[in-house]
Amino acid sequence: MMKFLTVFALSLLLASPALAAPSGKDAEAAVATYLVTKADSANREQAVPVGYVVADLDSDGAEEIVLTWSTMGASYAHDNLSVLKGTSGAFAEAATLSVNGTTEKPEVSNGTITVEQMTFAKGDPLCCPSMKKTVTYTFSGNALTEK
Secondary structure: OHHHHHHHHHHHHHHOOOOOOOOHHHHHHHHHHHHHHHOEHHHOEEEEEEEEEEEOOOOOOOOEEEEEEEEEOOOOEEEEEEEEEEEOOEEEEEEEEEEOOEEOOOEEEOOEEEEEEEEOOOOOOOOOOOEEEEEEEEEEOOEEEEO
16 A cells, blocks of 8 residues: 555646646747747747757756747847746746857756857858857756856
8 A cells, every 4th residue: 555655646646737847849849939929020020949958957856947048130140048937827937048159959967957059260251150169058947057
């Protein structure tokens, strides 16, 4: 009987919306919903995902979505790093940071976010950053900070 109660309690804990990791479709939907709010049709801007990962950044037992994305205008683009926190069954922006150059999909390990970026070397034209750089960030208290 004790084994049954333990398994039952564990299954309830894992099924809890506050602690359960979002499924792939839930995370994709959250990213799409978020990026719609970042598009600016009046300025012909689109918000396009680069990549995301789901991880518990702040060790609170709830998973966050770490997202790299691009704002793309008619003749320009710039990349961003965002953290989306789960609240009341949905995800909301907790922090966003504009990054220099272009980004790849983020990686998370032990609460540290790592992003490969192509940044501008001296003399690079605005279209084409040529210097590869690995940048790490931390997330704490709804703020992203470059290490």
